[in-house]
Structure formats: C-alpha cells, structure tokens
Amino acid sequence: MTEVRMERMSWVEYRRRIDAAEPVVFLPCGSLEQHGPHLPLGVDALLSTAVACEAARRTGGIVAPALSYGYKSQPRCGGGQHFPGTTSLDGDHLSQLARDVIREFARHGVRKLALIDGHYENQWFLIEGIDLALRDLGHDCGLRVLRTEYWDFCTEDVLREVSPDGFPGFALEHAAVIETSLMLHFHPELVRPDLIPDDDAANFPPYDLYPPETERVPASGVLSSARGATAAKGEHLAEVVCSGLADAVRVAFDPP
Template sequence: MAEITWTEYQHRIKEESPVVLIPVGALEQHGPHLPMGTDHLIPTAISRLVAEEVAAIVAPPFNYGYKSQPRMGGGNHFCGTTSLDGHTLSIMLRDVIKEFARHGVRRIAVMDGHYENMMFLIEGIDLALRELRYEGIHDLKILRIEYWDFTSNETLTKVFPDGFPGYALEHAAVMETSMSLYLHPHLVRLEKLPDDPPADFPPYDVYPLNPAWTPASGVLSPAHGASADKGKNLIDEYVQRIATALKDEFPGI
C-alpha cells in the first residue's frame, strides 16, 4: 500500500474489493543472532506472499507492539525492546481500521507476529467495529490471524524431529530463526547463536518482573538445528493455509 499511488489504491478498492492485510509485530530483542524487527518482518513477508495468492493489499506494518513478557518474549528489560502500552496499541489499530473503512475497505485481516499483542488487537478491532456501527457501517468483516496457528503437526514433525518444545519457548529459537534464514538471511548472525539451555519458568508471573528468570541472551530455547529449508516449509504452509482461510471467509478474492 505504501508503494502505490492513492489513485491506484482507490481503483483497486472499488474494482477488486480486496482484503487489506495489516501486519502487526514488535520491536523486541531476538537474541544475538536475529534482528529486533523479527516480529514484524515475518508477518509482513507472509502478507506479501499471501497477496500473490489472493486479491489483497498489504498495509504498512505496525512496527511496535505490546510489552514483551518473560515467559514468551524474554521480558521488557532488554536494551532495544521498545514497547507500547496496551491501550495505545488498541487505539492505533482502531484508528487505522476506521480509516480503511472510510476508504471503502470492507475486508481486513490483522496478521499478528507478536503473541503479547493478542488481547489488545482484539480490543482495537472491537472498538473499531462498535464505532463504525454507530456511523452506519455494518458490513466490515475482520479476521485476526496469528500465523503460527496454521502450523500442521506434519510440519512440526519435520522441523522438530526430536520433539517440539512448545510455542512458549520458541522465542528466537528454531522456528523464527529458520523463517528468517529463508526470508532474509542477510539479517541472521548464525555465528552468534547462543548455547543457553531452554528457559525454565515457574507456572506464574511476578511483578515487578524478575530478569534473572530469562537467559541472558534473550533466547528461550536453543536455535541450533534451524535451517532455511525448515523456514521454507513453514512459510509455504502458512501462505497456502492463510490464503485458503481468506478465500473461505471472503468469497471471490
């Protein structure tokens, strides 16, 4: 969307009734080997590939997200991790959705790449739909997608032949490293992969947060075994399954 003119955009909205894909991520440490923009780089790349399969326009990504949490992102104490208050993220998404509706967009998919964003994106979607109904717009439909939910058991077995450690520990680990190696290998520093053992968190949170719970590298599970081939398997599956979901929910695209 940021790379086309407003007249081209207007024409496509009127003639194609496309889905507008909104990638949402974060600026968050991803260990010494992955870029801090990983959580928006991956959903943006997936969105661009999905837009090759269906009638879709990729909006500029939300590069900042909700505060990193220790048991899923290492924690907000790392240098470089730059976060929004939840209310700020909700209001930003609300405003953008309302603007797209004003343009005539009636099909939107929010493509999240940062788990901590989830409830605040739901709030932003709910606020936008509620306010648009007051303004007489009742035909806007929105999907909220977390790409990892489209991972099949077959693909997990290929990526983790020795067993899947679980999504909670996959921060900057095999999946994100593999996808990054496939999508933007020039941003990956494989020579800096840490050797920390998997993080071992208690089944509760403490406030103020205790930084000692998180490995010093910020990586929650070893990324050794990551490869571009594994990344391609993951990305190919996400693109095809997400494109199918969009076609199911938005006939004719």
C-alpha cells in the same frame, strides 16, 4: 507482477484496486523486541509482513505497512522489557492504534481486512482495537475483520519435522527454530547463524511474578535453542503458513 505493498502504490492505484476488486487488505502487526544476538529487533514485523505479502500475492490482496510497535515483552514469551532495544506500547495505546487504523481502512472503502500478528503478546489488545473500531463504525458498516497469528497455520506434522526432538510450544519459540528458519528463508541477510547461543531452554514456573524475575530469562534472550534452524525448514514453514493463510482468507471472506 502486480504490486501488493500499499506504501508503494499511488493513492489513485490504491483507490482503483479497492473499488474494482474489493481485495483483502492485510495489516501485519509486530513489535520492536530483542530476538537474541543472531536476529534483528524487527523480526515480528518483518515475518508478519513477509507472510502477508505472500498470501496477498495468492489472493489478489494488498498489504498495508505493519504496526511495528507491540505490547510489552513478557519474560515467558519474549524475554521481557529489560533488554536494550525492546521498545513497547501500553496495551491501551496499541488498542487505540489498531482502532484508528481499522476505522481509516473502512473510510477508504475496505470491506475485508486481515490482521496478521507476529508478536505473541499483542493478541488481546488487537482484539480490543477491532471491537472498538467496529463499535464506532456500526454493525452495518460492511467491514469484516479476520485476526490471526501466522504460526497458527503450522500443522502438527510440520512442527514435528522442524523440531524432531520435541516442539517446546509457541511461547518458548522466541528467536528459536521457527523464527530463525523463517528469517533464513525470507531475510537471510539479517541472520547471524554464527551468533546463535547454546543456552538451554528457559524453565519458567506456571505463574507470573511482579516485578518480573528477569534472572529466569537466559542472558541471550533466546528462550529455546535455535540450533536446528535452516533455510530449508524456513521454506517449508513459509509454504505451509502462507498457503494456510491464503486458504483461510478465501473461506472467511468468500465462502462457497
């Protein structure tokens, strides 16, 4: 099987692939953030990388090493900054990191770049990094950039299947059924099903208050139940998400 991981290639092979085929380069983006007692801190980068690798295999792409630190965890979608292990960047630093990496890929000759985000809080800072990099490079640089969250490819049908009692929304899907099922599929050795908590879903008001009200966050850090997670659901989710992403990059970069 053709290698898709950039860090496992020599520079000679990488250059040959870029020059010969103009492949899509996938850049996974994640965070180092608590995901309850049953999942590891690196879930967001692990899952965005796994999805990117499968999409790259289907499209002849290359997967760069993930941006593994993300924007600050927020109580209503990540539990918050008060959990040990959660290690975050200021928004400007994340934007500048994305900006630098994008400019470097353009220097390599990359013309198709896909940022695959796995951390809810990253969105606007990645967009800023993309905007700044393209401003630096100029509109005639030839680089096109796609940005998406991998869960955006979950269809309504699959959400009903994995959450038959009602989907709580992606913000509360932190360390819950989707992430836990995908981890059981891609990285089962890193999941501790015996430690999945029985906490009720978090109940937040429709606003943010500062300093954050950390007492509203379940002590486990899990924002809605992961009890329904299974490896079979993870396999189904992975197929839907990875095929959707592969189709999206084909349409975006090589329209009919």
